[in-house]
Amino acid sequence: MTTEAAIGTLDGIIDTVSAQHPLLPLIGLLKTNGKLVLVGAPEKPLELPSFPLLQGRKIVGGSMIGGMKETQEMMDFAAKHSVKPDIEVIPIDYVNTAMERLLKADVKYRFVIDIGSTLKAA
Known part of the structure; x- marks a missing residue:
């Protein structure tokens, strides 16, 4: 629509x-x-x-x-x-880049940090 x-x-x-x-x-x-x-x-x-x-x-x-x-x-x-929300799922190691994007207003959706996958990878 x-x-x-x-x-x-x-x-x-x-x-x-x-x-x-x-x-x-x-x-x-x-x-x-x-x-x-x-x-x-x-x-x-x-x-x-x-x-x-x-x-x-x-x-x-x-x-x-x-x-x-x-x-x-x-x-x-x-x-x-x-x-359902519009989100961008990110890994924990992308947080600094996500913060830089926030400062530049280069974010269309909310960031959701995928902690579960990060912990499984470790």
Whole structure:
């Protein structure tokens, strides 16, 4: 599905981005009464356009972290609806390169360090 085809089709979005980024494209993806939940913590405040929120009766909320119950509910919901993250799995010996890429903003997905394979190799 293209981004244009997805406009106005989502009930909710969980935004995990911890860097400066525009919210307007995300708000545009929401249906009327849709919810955007921010769980990332950018260093600087994000710009929040009010008109698209008012026009579509959309809601923006946030959370620093949930407890065990909320975390389990989120995991159950993700499993039930086949919600999967976009990640880049890296070996432990790539961590320094990954950090350099973070500093250059050359990261499209979250890094996940494959500790299991690293330990098996040792």
